[in-house]
Amino acid sequence: MNPAIQAILFYIFALGALASALGVVVLRNPVSSALSLACCLAFVAAIFFGAGATFLGIAQLIIYAGAILVLILFIVMMLNVKDEKPAAGNWFYCIVGVVVAAMMAGTISSAALRLPGATKGRCPVHVLAEHANELSPVPRGAQATHPPTTPSEYGGMLPPVSMKEGESDISLLGKTLFTHYNMSIVILSFALLAGALGAVAVGRKLHRD
């Protein structure tokens, strides 16, 4: 795609995402807030599509916009949550809010600034692609000289995978997840399974007879 068109679309979608994210906070009706969160997620999915991460975008649409937010909406409607009254100038809440917001902003901006090439105003993915050879992950198992001790040695930054012609990002994602991150996937799915079992245990009816 033409880079200029790509940039224009990116700014349109990013503005849309920001506006609808603002709507989540500003709108007083909980249903409106939930819907603008859905809009925000859809705009972010559009940005993912523009960046070529089609699977990520579609997963965002299916899972967040299509299922989780619908459930949130379901609960908001079921409990019939009324419009929120604006908080009447409580200075304590103001201070706590500002502190929490500042902490979040600091965390995100420091993480963003630490991305490779961020201070030079360059795209991190491109910078990583240029230095792909230096960033190859620490070898494991028999090739490792000593057992990993620091977090960076457990894997470090993954080199960006360049897509071959005719390979979709889904197969690439599958290969990465089921080879490099196989153990993490198994552990995570056990955690999810435990969560599901817990929900069943909490939600089931107790028969006392």
Next chain:
Amino acid sequence: MECFWTWCCDILRNPTWFYLLTTVAKLALVFAVILAFVVLSVWIERRVAGWIQDRPGPNRAGLPLFLLRPFGSKKTQPLAGLLHFFGCPPNGRIARLCRWLRLDREIPTFGLIQPCLDGGKLFLKQEITPSYVRKFYFILAPMLVLGPPLVAAAVVPFASGVNTAFGDISMCVANLNIGPLWVFAVSGLSVYGLTLAGWSSNSKYPFLGGLRATAQLISYEVAMGLSVIPLLMVFGTLNLQEIVSTQATDGWTLLPLWGEGLSLQRWVLWIPMALSFLMFATCIFAEANRTPFDMAECETDLVGGYHTEYSSMKFASFFMGEYAAMVIGSAMVVTLFLGGWSIGFGADESLAAWNQWVAVICQFLMFLVKLLAFIFFFVWVRWTLPRFRWDQVMKLCWLVFIELAVVNIVLTALILYFVK
């Protein structure tokens, strides 16, 4: 003229313009086909319902014969007068075609005009917006129901591709690598329409309908996603155009009678594929809110469900949205399991070798025929099976389909690994 022709060629040679023009043409075609099929499926629904219940169904509305009055009144055989006027022989082909279309009867053309008249009736009816509704969402909801199925149609391939002098055209509006996922994601968004309609109507029955719609659609989306995984494992791709071309050369998923389909593996794989087909088709029924599963609008418990408070064209949007979802669901089933546009038995390749455009047109017609056949099946099921109870619907999804789908995935993996 010459100058204009060279100008057209120049524009088509530019790849951006070529892409843009062909995409717009395909978009218009797909849109027209979907809307025509929405209307047609309403007619099929009512006629088949009449046929199944042993009554005539809508058969009074036909071509407006009063336009033919200059050629003689209805009693004095307008058809004969018309044929005579144009100089056609009374027993020729045209006359026979007209008789087959029942133009000489009192009741012409099988009531085919009925859906158009229904549309006109709904359009002219009084539009009532109750005073107690939440206006913005009340107006937004019908749009959210009608929109997603039309957008989801973008990835459905309706013919194979052609190579022209200016570039290749793939007969599919957006040839994405995530075809089925796109359909699931976008048609899953129509649940917002049902939920918001139920909530914004601000009355009891629509609200219950909206809640039921939300729970049912979300549950069946899970089962639907799991049920197609065996199929994707067999094809190894998510691109619908590739899935269909594989079926064209190797045999349809449910009919592996030629090409690779003759191998033992494909015949053993037929069992999980048939299971997958059953589950997927049932989930499509549930997603389209059709009768065995139309819990959200069942008139015996909920008056009209989420669209109780709607009237005129807003109601018609819900109505059309339901039929559009049915058409898209049928198109997905046809694409994934019944060979999509493929004519079958190796006829695609020989036709394409003879003339690409003829092949594309034949494949398009084949796709439409399969689509019509599956829509007929949809209607047949609706008028044959009684409605489930609400708890049965949810149990069927969570206690039967999801488990069965997971077992089916494991079964397919074992067959793919062990049977060669």
